[in-house]
Structures are given as structure tokens and as C-alpha cells.
Amino acid sequence: MLADKSISEIARAFRDKEFSSEDLVKECLANIEKYNPQINAFITKIDKDIVLSEARQKDRQGFAGKSLLFGIPYVLKDSYVTRGIMTTAASNVLKNYLPQYDATVYCKLKETGAILLGKMNMDAWGHGGSSENTDFSPVHNPWDLTRVAGGSSGGPAAAIAARMCLFAIGEDTGGSIRNPAAWCNITGLKVSYGRVSRYGCIAYASSFDTVGPMAKSAEDCAIILETIAGHDMYDGTSSKNEVPRYSQKLATPIKNVTVGMPEEFFQKGLDREIKKAIETAVEKLQKLGVKSKVISLPMIEYGIPVYYLIGPSETSSNLARYDGIRYGETRSNFTGETMRRIMIGTYALSAGYYDAYYKKAQKARTLFIREYEKALNECDVILMPVNPTPPTKIGELINDPVQNLLADIYTVSQNPVGVPSLAIPCGFTKSGLPIGMQLVGKMFAEEKLLQVGYAYQQMNSWHNQKPKLTP
Amino acid sequence: MKGILRFGRYQMVLPFAQNDNTIMYINYESIIGLEIHVELKTKSKMFCGCYADWFGKSPNSNTCPVCLGLPGALPVTNKKAVEWCVLLGIALNCEIPEFSKFDRKNYFYPDLAKGYQISQYDKPFAINGSLEINTNQLINQSTNKPINATMKQLNNETMKKKIRIRRVHLEEDTGKLLHDVVGGKRVSLIDFNRSGVPLVEIVTEPDIRSSEEARIFLKKLYQIIRCIGISDADMEKGSLRIEPNISVRETSLRASVKQSLSAQTDIKIATSPSAPRNDTNDLPSYKVEVKNINSFSFTRKAIDFEIARHIDLLNHGETPIQETRGWDEKKGITYSQRSKEEAHDYRYFPEPDIPPIRWAESQISNFKLQIPELPNVKLARFMKDYQLSEYDAIILTDEKETAEYFEKTISLKDTPGVAGVQGFPGGGEIGIIPKTIANWIINKKADINKVSPEKLLKLIADQTQRSIIPDDELEKVIKKILLENPRAMADYKSGKENVLMFLLGQVMRGVKGKSNAEDIKQKLKLLLNLYPDV
Incomplete structure (x- = not known):
């Protein structure tokens, strides 16, 4: 299958005319037609004819001197506004909403010549870790259709796993890229806060939201990141730090890299098979000259309360604009989970409670930042699980709000700190469900994370495994 | 009543007199603080590239995803607006804190596109300033008229009073609601052209004691704003809006000098209105905010209306309720909008879309250099x-x-x-x-x-x-004028020096301008003294 290849392999094949962008797009469209009805990864599919004519146009233009993403089909999480293309954030509140402008990340990909196939299912507004909190029916995990794909970027992850596209732009507020990546056996990068412009990304929690790549491998993620990263005059929080040529330096040897394993994250609550898979992965990394050590992040047990105070506080404010006046649908269209987050946030910001909740959470956030700084002075990369368990059965998490929160336990603490984290596949359970691990680095250390991920993926083929789907 | 209201302190004669003929007075004092919103005349809006000059444009034509608050849009700070806010702070003698940030003020209103206003809560750009005003421009006690009319008599007697500035901060303006009939239906329409226009808010301490002081303060503030060139402060366009906070307190029950009740008309104000008192301890338990007034004279009227209303309530043993009131400029009255119980909880929190601002000392000293002569x-x-x-x-x-x-x-x-x-x-x-x-x-x-x-x-x-008429000719004219105006002469003799100006005018006319006022004045005084007292 053409879509099994890496982006650089495909770009080479395009140039060598082994196959065309049209061939690749056709294959993706066929996969969408075959598998999407079971998986439900898409909310909006771009019209076939439009997509194919775009691909043919790229083929005609030729690939010499073009970006590696030229002619490559991809998808966007439905949280990115796209002018004239329905954008819902998976909520009926924005049912049939046609944006007036394009998100910066979409503009950049359009300019580079990537071809958009559709807008993907997710937890409404990013509120969830299983893509069940959607008004467009849950996303099914391609590895086991009775299970969830993870979330909130479940649609993009499932689509990549099922080879419906080559890559996706996800959005990570507390694990929303990493969690579905791990559960769908793909690679996903939560970037440093400010690395990629958030302009046009429908906000969940503005100080946590990050825009990042999802693809099959660290190498693909590097190529995508160097296209979408960088300062944007439309996002005051986007960083002016120079964007490295991530893909050029992937092969930098990783010997002497020190990997820290936080002891707190390998204790109770972590599935045994996941623990085992990660320990095996560490042994493999050691063979590449990586040193590992046990570190401690004692504060991180407060990750969930801190995340679930600041996140909802910001979301209660961010969603205030959907007041029933301008977007055609009333507020009763918010789901129970979203209403719960709005209520919690409103409460945490209210006079008399602000000091005890929001403010205290912000103080804890400062402590998190210090704790990560300290830990990342002792090691180059922190290695930890992504999810405490393998993908859950559909209905399991959405019906247990507290369990739903706890599913994010390993991924919520990086967003308040802002540090980048790369989720990569590292094995399977006996029953054949994907397992992922994450590599967390210093602010703007995406390059290092991608190098470690790349080196690991050079000697393992977990990320090349794909689900067996039947139409 | 109306005349008395112009004073900073008021007094009521209680309906009872003591046996010893001592009259008890309650002195009322009005406590006024002002909040002033000024639209800046930057080229673009506060957080987007749309024109800040929204006035007169066709509805919703001056908008973009940011000021419409569309999903995914983000604010980017207009540096000029920040700079100008700081400049105003400096011009108002404020401290410029090294650290500042924007906050979200959350409330629902149809003209508020995002469901929150980006404003500043606990870290405004400027704090603890002051503005000095001349209070003796206030009122001439004997005539109860603004002193400007007879200012010359009061030369070199100006009384200064400092009005403290609590804070100067920056925020964004909202859209505008228009209530109209379209196709026979009464509808409310929203125009977002004004949404996101930079707005500076100036908040004073409750140091103002009369509507006239408020007017003088506002005028002075207006001059400074115009002088540093950050706003047209055009009140007709609503680019300067005033919200006075008013309360009235009893200063004391005090025994006055012995007087007969018939002498009430001669009651002297027990405490001098020009003596500034900045005591803000012991403020009344309530205050009334009057919203969105767009002229200095309306501000004065609204304040006077409120003071009279409060005094009336206090005289009946009631305490005015804490509330927000609107100003009806046609009727010249204020009306209740919402009470304390309905007050908003704005759920302020730091605006996560805008990084906080940290000034280097050199930046602030640079700003100071930019202030023109105030x-x-x-x-x-x-x-x-x-x-x-x-x-x-x-x-x-x-x-x-x-x-x-x-x-x-x-x-x-x-x-x-x-x-x-x-x-x-x-x-x-x-x-x-x-x-x-x-x-x-x-x-x-x-x-x-x-x-x-x-x-x-x-x-x-x-x-x-032009030839100046000779002295003796001037004298002739003056004498003639004096003879024609015996009443004026008598008034002058009895101490009414105002009359001099009247006579001067007459003489000026008599010499057809061929002399100067100073010469005439001196000669007039000289000749007046030659005439016997009446």
C-alpha cells in the first residue's frame, strides 16, 4: 500500500514518477470509503472530485523544488477553522458552521501543497480522552472496533492508522494528540507551547492548547513540524525562536542522551503490559548508548486537579461566545461533559472560590514548571507511559466521568508546563492492542525528542504495524 | 436648593432648635469618584488590524475574525495603544509598574462578541497618580456663580487640590446595540464596528466633593488627553464617557453660633468648601454609579441630581441603596438600572492569549521623554x-x-x-x-x-x-461718564468693585478705544476717589 510509505519515500517516488499524487489520493479515498463507515473518523469529507483534481493539478505542476508535503493527502482535526468548509469542533453548537477564514496551520499546509481530505471527529471542543464526547458518534479504534480510538484527536489518529491519509494535524491540550496516537499505534507530537501558531484553532484551554503533527513516524512528524512551526503575527503567544530543520538532523546519534524515568509514573495504576513494553523499550534505547536513570516528579500527582481547574476555567470563558445569538444553535446543544467542564470552570473562577481553586492551581502550575525544569536538568528526556491502560471499550469512559479524567493522568501535566512530548508506539498487548510511550523534553527541544524517536524507530518496526481491517 | 447643591458641603437646618438658641446643623458632604473611558485614536483596533476610527462606517463593515470573536481568532496587542496608555499614566503622575497583564472580564451581553472583554484587573499599566486642579474656579460663594465670571478679582488666590488617580488601564470597547423596527418588527441589531477599539479607563479615588470639582477635573483631564494627542476625546462620538460614583455622608452634627431663626439666610457655611479633605476612611456604606454619561455638563447635572436624591433620602432616615443608574438626558434625571444584588461576578482571570508585559527601566524613561509639555x-x-x-x-x-x-x-x-x-x-x-x-x-x-x-x-x-487721546481729554470723558452714572459711583463707594469694570467699558466706548484699559482703570480709580462718599 502506498500509504504505508513514509512521507520522504513518497516524495521521492513522486519525483521519480513511480506513482502520482493522484494514485496516492485515490488509495486514501478508497480506504476512507472502505473503512470509515466502521471507524467514523471523519466529520466532513472534502468532495472526491475536488480532492482528485487538486492531486492531478499537483502532478501536472511537478515535484521538483517543492516541499516534501507537496501532493500529500492529510486531514485536520475539526477544531481548525477552514474557510467555507464546515467546522464543528464535533459539537452541534457549531453544526453547519462555515468559517470565514483559515487557521494559520491550514494556510501553511495549503501553501506547501498538501491536500486536505477532511475534517476529523474528536471529543467536542477537545473535552475528552476517548472521542466519545462527540455529537457525530464515537470514533472506533481500527485495532479493535469495539474500543475507543482515544481522544480528543481520535479521528485523526484512527484515519492515519487505517491509511486514510498520510498525516494529520491534531491538537493537544492535555494529551489529545498523544493519547489517541498511543492507542492507534501512530506517532504524535505535542509541541512546546508557542511552537506552532494557534490562530484559527478553536480554543479549548488557551494556555494549554498546542497544535501538532500526527503521522506514522517521528521522521514524518519532523517534516510536518518544520512546515507548520514558527512565529505568527496573528498569535501573540507564538514563539519567535528559530525553527530548526528537524528532518535534516534526525540521524544525529543519541548516545550519551540520558533518559529519566519518573518513579511515580511506573507505580500503581499502570497496566502491567504497558509497563513491561516501556521497560523493554528502554533496554533497546540503552543499546543505542542511551543512559537511563530513575528520577522523581513528586508534584505530578497533582496534575489532574491542576489540569481540571485551569482547563475548565479557560474553557468556560472560551465557550462563552457560543451564546446562542450568532452561531445558529442554542447552548442546550452542549454535551453533558462539556457542560460539566463549563460549570467547574465557572465555579473555580467565581468570587469567593477563585483563590481556593483557580489561583491555587496556578501556583501549583508554577511548581510543576520548576519540577520539570529540575528533572530536565538531571536528564535530557523524560520517558513515561502515555495511557495507564490499553484502549477502553466504547461506552466505558464516557459513562464514568472520573475514570475519564484519570485516563489523562500521564499527559495532563506537560501542558500546564508547556514542554514538548513525543508519543511513539512501543509494542502491543497480548490481545493485540497498541501501546505507546512518550518522550518529554525541555521547552523547544522537539529536535532532541524527534532524534530519540527516530533512532528508536530505526531499530523497531512497531510504528509500521497496521490494523487488519476488512471492508 | 439647587444653588446650594453646587457646594462641596451641604447643610440642612434641623427642624429643632436648642433652648439656648443654638441651631443644630447636619452637614452633608458628597463623595465622588470618577471612572472615565477614553477611546484612543490609534490607527488600528486594540487587538486586530481593523480601523480604530469606527465612527460613521456602515454597520459591521469594520470587522474581522478577531473583533467579531469568531471561533479560533486570537488577540494580538496593539503596541501603540499600550504605549499611549502608559503615556497617559505618566502624564497623570502615576507609577508605571514593571509588570502588567491583561485579564478577561467575563459577562454576557449581546454586544460583547467573545462573551468576555479583554481588560486589566489587578495589574494595570499605571497606578497611584494624581491630578491637581484649581478649586477656586469653583463657585463664588456670594453669587453662587462659577468664579470665572469675576476671576480677575481673585487673581493670585487659586486654591490647588489634588485628586488622586487610582489607576489607568487599557481594555477593548464593545460593539453597539441598535434598537429599531425592521419590516414592522421591533428588533435589536448589533454593530461590531466599535468592537475592539482601544479604550483607556481612568479611575480616580473618591476625592471629588462637588459636581463642579468633577467638571474641573474632567476638563483638565480632557486637556491632558488632547495635549498628549492620544484621543480626540470627542464626546459627541462617545469617545469620552464618564461614570461618576456618588455617595453622600453626614460629616457631623454640629452646634452653630447663636443666631435667631430669622437669620437663616445669613447662615455661614460651617466648613469652608475650599478646604480640601482627602479623608477616604469612613466612606458611606453605599455608592451609586451613574453609567455612560457623554458630556461634562450632563455629568454635573447627574451628580447634582444624585446628591439631592441622596440627601432627601438621608433626611428621611433612609440610606440610598447601592446600585447602578442610568442618565436620562432628556428628563435630566437618573434612573435605576440594577442593584447590588444583581451585580456581576466578572470572574476575572489572566488573559491566556496575551503574554504579560514586563517593562525595562529604560523603556519607561523613554516614555517619559515622549510626554509633551503638559x-x-x-x-x-x-x-x-x-x-x-x-x-x-x-x-x-x-x-x-x-x-x-x-x-x-x-x-x-x-x-x-x-x-x-x-x-x-x-x-x-x-x-x-x-x-x-x-x-x-x-x-x-x-x-x-x-x-x-x-x-x-x-x-x-x-x-x-493710532493716536492715543491726551490725558485731559480722557479725564473729560471719565468725568462725563461718572456724572451720567451716579448709581454706579455709589455702588463703588459702598465697596462693590465690580462696578469698575462697567465704568471702564463705558469710558472705553466714550474714547472710541483710543486709550488702553489699564490707563483708564487707573484714572477712573483716581477720579472716583476725588468724589465725596455718598
């Missing part, structure tokens, strides 16, 4: 450099344009030929001193909007050269 500095300089009285200097510096005109004229005064008089190289040599020019401008002998400084100098030179 009105009070200009006033002092005019007095010193041009040997003008404070009265003259106040009038000349009252408006930026007048001051500029005056200085332009001064600068041309000694340029050979400019005065246009042949044979005279410069104005100074024919006796044109700054005071002469000031007099011409102040007395509006020429319309400075129509006459150029050069032309003015020529006019002055012409008149200076």
Missing part, C-alpha cells in the same frame, strides 16, 4: 516667560490651539517687517509686549480662527500707532 507646566512657563498673570495664563493654555497661536505670535513679534509697520523693524520696538498680545487674544479683539498671527501683529501695531 498644560500645568505650560501655564507655569507662560507666567514666568511672558510675565503673565495666572488668569491670563490659564485662559491662554486652556486650549492647545490658543496656546500655540499665542506662542506663534510671540515668536513672530520681533521679526522685522512682520508687524507690517513701515519704519519699525519689530513689534517690541513699538511697545508690543507678550501681555499686549495676550490681551488681544483673551479679549477676543480678533478671531484667532480667522486671523493669522502675522495679521494679528499687524492689527496690534496699527492700533498701538
Whole structure:
């Protein structure tokens, strides 16, 4: 299958005319037609004819001197506004909403010549870790259709796993890229806060939201990141730090890299098979000259309360604009989970409670930042699980709000700190469900994370495994 | 009642008198603080590239994803607006904290696109400032009229009062609601053209004690805003909006001097209205905020209306309720909008889309260099450099344009030929001193909007050269005028010095302007003294 290849392999094949962008797009469209009805990864599919004519146009233009993403089909999480293309954030509140402008990340990909196939299912507004909190029916995990794909970027992850596209732009507020990546056996990068412009990304929690790549491998993620990263005059929080040529330096040897394993994250609550898979992965990394050590992040047990105070506080404010006046649908269209987050946030910001909740959470956030700084002075990369368990059965998490929160336990603490984290596949359970691990680095250390991920993926083929789907 | 209300302190005579003829007074004092919103005249809006100059544009034509609050749009701070807010802070003698940030003020209103307003809560750009006003411009106690009318008598007696500025912060304006009938249906329409226009809010401490002080403060603030050029402060366009906070307290029950009840008309104000008291301890338990007033005179009226209303309530043993009121400019009254119980909880929190601001010391000292000469500095300089009285200097510096005109004229005064008089190289040599020019401008002998400084100098030179009537002729005229006006003479003798101005005017007319006011005045006084007392 053409879509099994890496982006650089495909770009080479395009140039060598082994196959065309049209061939690749056709294959993706066929996969969408075959598998999407079971998986439900898409909310909006771009019209076939439009997509194919775009691909043919790229083929005609030729690939010499073009970006590696030229002619490559991809998808966007439905949280990115796209002018004239329905954008819902998976909520009926924005049912049939046609944006007036394009998100910066979409503009950049359009300019580079990537071809958009559709807008993907997710937890409404990013509120969830299983893509069940959607008004467009849950996303099914391609590895086991009775299970969830993870979330909130479940649609993009499932689509990549099922080879419906080559890559996706996800959005990570507390694990929303990493969690579905791990559960769908793909690679996903939560970037440093400010690395990629958030302009046009429908906000969940503005100080946590990050825009990042999802693809099959660290190498693909590097190529995508160097296209979408960088300062944007439309996002005051986007960083002016120079964007490295991530893909050029992937092969930098990783010997002497020190990997820290936080002891707190390998204790109770972590599935045994996941623990085992990660320990095996560490042994493999050691063979590449990586040193590992046990570190401690004692504060991180407060990750969930801190995340679930600041996140909802910001979301209660961010969603205030959907007041029933301008977007055609009333507020009763918010789901129970979203209403719960709005209520919690409103409460945490209210006079008399602000000091005890929001403010205290912000103080804890400062402590998190210090704790990560300290830990990342002792090691180059922190290695930890992504999810405490393998993908859950559909209905399991959405019906247990507290369990739903706890599913994010390993991924919520990086967003308040802002540090980048790369989720990569590292094995399977006996029953054949994907397992992922994450590599967390210093602010703007995406390059290092991608190098470690790349080196690991050079000697393992977990990320090349794909689900067996039947139409 | 209305006349008395102009005072900073009020007094009511209680309906009971003590046995010893001592009357008990309750003194009422109004406590006023102001919140002023000023739209900045930056080129673009506060957080997007749309024009800040929204006025008169067709509805919703001056908008973009950011100021419409569309999903995914993000604010990016307009640096100029921040700079101007800081400049105003500096001009109002504020401290500029090194750290500042924006916050979200969450509330629902249809004209608020995002469901929150980006504002500043606990870390505004400027804090703890002050503005000094001249309080004796207030009211002449005996006539109960603004003192400006008889200002000359009060020269060199100006009383200064400091009004403390609590904070100056930056925020964004909202859209506008229009209530109209469309197709026979009553509808509310929203125009977002104004949404996101930079708005500076200035908050004073409750140091203002009368509606007139408020007016003077506002006027002075207006001058400063115009002087640093950050806003047109055009009240008709709503670019300057005022929200007074008013309460009234009893200062004390005090026994007055022994007087008969019939002498009530002569009651002296127990505490001097000009004595500033900045005591803000012991503030009343309530305050009333009047929203969105768009003129100085309405502000004064609204304050007076409120003070009268509060005093009336207090006299009936009631405490006015804490509430927000609107101003009905047609009826000249305020009306209740919402009470304390309905007050918003704005759920302020730091705006996560905008990084906080940290100033380097050098940036702040740079800002200070950008402040042009402020009105009070200009006033002092005019007095010193041009040997003008404070009265003259106040009038000349009252408006930026007048001051500029005056200085332009001064600068041309000694340029050979400019005065246009042949044979005279410069104005100074024919006796044109700054005071002469000031007099011409102040007395509006020429319309400075129509006459150029050069032309003015020529006019002055012409008149200076015009023959001045001899002393004895002037005396004749004065004597004639005095004989024609025995009543005025008698008034003067009985101490009413105002009359002098009247007589002066008569004499001026009599000599057809061929003398100058100062000469006439001196001669008048001299001759008046020669006449026997009545």
C-alpha cells in the first residue's frame, strides 16, 4: 500500500514518477470509503472530485523544488477553522458552521501543497480522552472496533492508522494528540507551547492548547513540524525562536542522551503490559548508548486537579461566545461533559472560590514548571507511559466521568508546563492492542525528542504495524 | 436648593432648635469618584488590524475574525495603544509598574462578541497618580456663580487640590446595540464596528466633593488627553464617557453660633468648601454609579441630581441603596438600572492569549521623554516667560490651539517687517509686549480662527500707532461718564468693585478705544476717589 510509505519515500517516488499524487489520493479515498463507515473518523469529507483534481493539478505542476508535503493527502482535526468548509469542533453548537477564514496551520499546509481530505471527529471542543464526547458518534479504534480510538484527536489518529491519509494535524491540550496516537499505534507530537501558531484553532484551554503533527513516524512528524512551526503575527503567544530543520538532523546519534524515568509514573495504576513494553523499550534505547536513570516528579500527582481547574476555567470563558445569538444553535446543544467542564470552570473562577481553586492551581502550575525544569536538568528526556491502560471499550469512559479524567493522568501535566512530548508506539498487548510511550523534553527541544524517536524507530518496526481491517 | 447643591458641603437646618438658641446643623458632604473611558485614536483596533476610527462606517463593515470573536481568532496587542496608555499614566503622575497583564472580564451581553472583554484587573499599566486642579474656579460663594465670571478679582488666590488617580488601564470597547423596527418588527441589531477599539479607563479615588470639582477635573483631564494627542476625546462620538460614583455622608452634627431663626439666610457655611479633605476612611456604606454619561455638563447635572436624591433620602432616615443608574438626558434625571444584588461576578482571570508585559527601566524613561509639555507646566512657563498673570495664563493654555497661536505670535513679534509697520523693524520696538498680545487674544479683539498671527501683529501695531487721546481729554470723558452714572459711583463707594469694570467699558466706548484699559482703570480709580462718599 502506498500509504504505508513514509512521507520522504513518497516524495521521492513522486519525483521519480513511480506513482502520482493522484494514485496516492485515490488509495486514501478508497480506504476512507472502505473503512470509515466502521471507524467514523471523519466529520466532513472534502468532495472526491475536488480532492482528485487538486492531486492531478499537483502532478501536472511537478515535484521538483517543492516541499516534501507537496501532493500529500492529510486531514485536520475539526477544531481548525477552514474557510467555507464546515467546522464543528464535533459539537452541534457549531453544526453547519462555515468559517470565514483559515487557521494559520491550514494556510501553511495549503501553501506547501498538501491536500486536505477532511475534517476529523474528536471529543467536542477537545473535552475528552476517548472521542466519545462527540455529537457525530464515537470514533472506533481500527485495532479493535469495539474500543475507543482515544481522544480528543481520535479521528485523526484512527484515519492515519487505517491509511486514510498520510498525516494529520491534531491538537493537544492535555494529551489529545498523544493519547489517541498511543492507542492507534501512530506517532504524535505535542509541541512546546508557542511552537506552532494557534490562530484559527478553536480554543479549548488557551494556555494549554498546542497544535501538532500526527503521522506514522517521528521522521514524518519532523517534516510536518518544520512546515507548520514558527512565529505568527496573528498569535501573540507564538514563539519567535528559530525553527530548526528537524528532518535534516534526525540521524544525529543519541548516545550519551540520558533518559529519566519518573518513579511515580511506573507505580500503581499502570497496566502491567504497558509497563513491561516501556521497560523493554528502554533496554533497546540503552543499546543505542542511551543512559537511563530513575528520577522523581513528586508534584505530578497533582496534575489532574491542576489540569481540571485551569482547563475548565479557560474553557468556560472560551465557550462563552457560543451564546446562542450568532452561531445558529442554542447552548442546550452542549454535551453533558462539556457542560460539566463549563460549570467547574465557572465555579473555580467565581468570587469567593477563585483563590481556593483557580489561583491555587496556578501556583501549583508554577511548581510543576520548576519540577520539570529540575528533572530536565538531571536528564535530557523524560520517558513515561502515555495511557495507564490499553484502549477502553466504547461506552466505558464516557459513562464514568472520573475514570475519564484519570485516563489523562500521564499527559495532563506537560501542558500546564508547556514542554514538548513525543508519543511513539512501543509494542502491543497480548490481545493485540497498541501501546505507546512518550518522550518529554525541555521547552523547544522537539529536535532532541524527534532524534530519540527516530533512532528508536530505526531499530523497531512497531510504528509500521497496521490494523487488519476488512471492508 | 439647587444653588446650594453646587457646594462641596451641604447643610440642612434641623427642624429643632436648642433652648439656648443654638441651631443644630447636619452637614452633608458628597463623595465622588470618577471612572472615565477614553477611546484612543490609534490607527488600528486594540487587538486586530481593523480601523480604530469606527465612527460613521456602515454597520459591521469594520470587522474581522478577531473583533467579531469568531471561533479560533486570537488577540494580538496593539503596541501603540499600550504605549499611549502608559503615556497617559505618566502624564497623570502615576507609577508605571514593571509588570502588567491583561485579564478577561467575563459577562454576557449581546454586544460583547467573545462573551468576555479583554481588560486589566489587578495589574494595570499605571497606578497611584494624581491630578491637581484649581478649586477656586469653583463657585463664588456670594453669587453662587462659577468664579470665572469675576476671576480677575481673585487673581493670585487659586486654591490647588489634588485628586488622586487610582489607576489607568487599557481594555477593548464593545460593539453597539441598535434598537429599531425592521419590516414592522421591533428588533435589536448589533454593530461590531466599535468592537475592539482601544479604550483607556481612568479611575480616580473618591476625592471629588462637588459636581463642579468633577467638571474641573474632567476638563483638565480632557486637556491632558488632547495635549498628549492620544484621543480626540470627542464626546459627541462617545469617545469620552464618564461614570461618576456618588455617595453622600453626614460629616457631623454640629452646634452653630447663636443666631435667631430669622437669620437663616445669613447662615455661614460651617466648613469652608475650599478646604480640601482627602479623608477616604469612613466612606458611606453605599455608592451609586451613574453609567455612560457623554458630556461634562450632563455629568454635573447627574451628580447634582444624585446628591439631592441622596440627601432627601438621608433626611428621611433612609440610606440610598447601592446600585447602578442610568442618565436620562432628556428628563435630566437618573434612573435605576440594577442593584447590588444583581451585580456581576466578572470572574476575572489572566488573559491566556496575551503574554504579560514586563517593562525595562529604560523603556519607561523613554516614555517619559515622549510626554509633551503638559498644560500645568505650560501655564507655569507662560507666567514666568511672558510675565503673565495666572488668569491670563490659564485662559491662554486652556486650549492647545490658543496656546500655540499665542506662542506663534510671540515668536513672530520681533521679526522685522512682520508687524507690517513701515519704519519699525519689530513689534517690541513699538511697545508690543507678550501681555499686549495676550490681551488681544483673551479679549477676543480678533478671531484667532480667522486671523493669522502675522495679521494679528499687524492689527496690534496699527492700533498701538493710532493716536492715543491726551490725558485731559480722557479725564473729560471719565468725568462725563461718572456724572451720567451716579448709581454706579455709589455702588463703588459702598465697596462693590465690580462696578469698575462697567465704568471702564463705558469710558472705553466714550474714547472710541483710543486709550488702553489699564490707563483708564487707573484714572477712573483716581477720579472716583476725588468724589465725596455718598
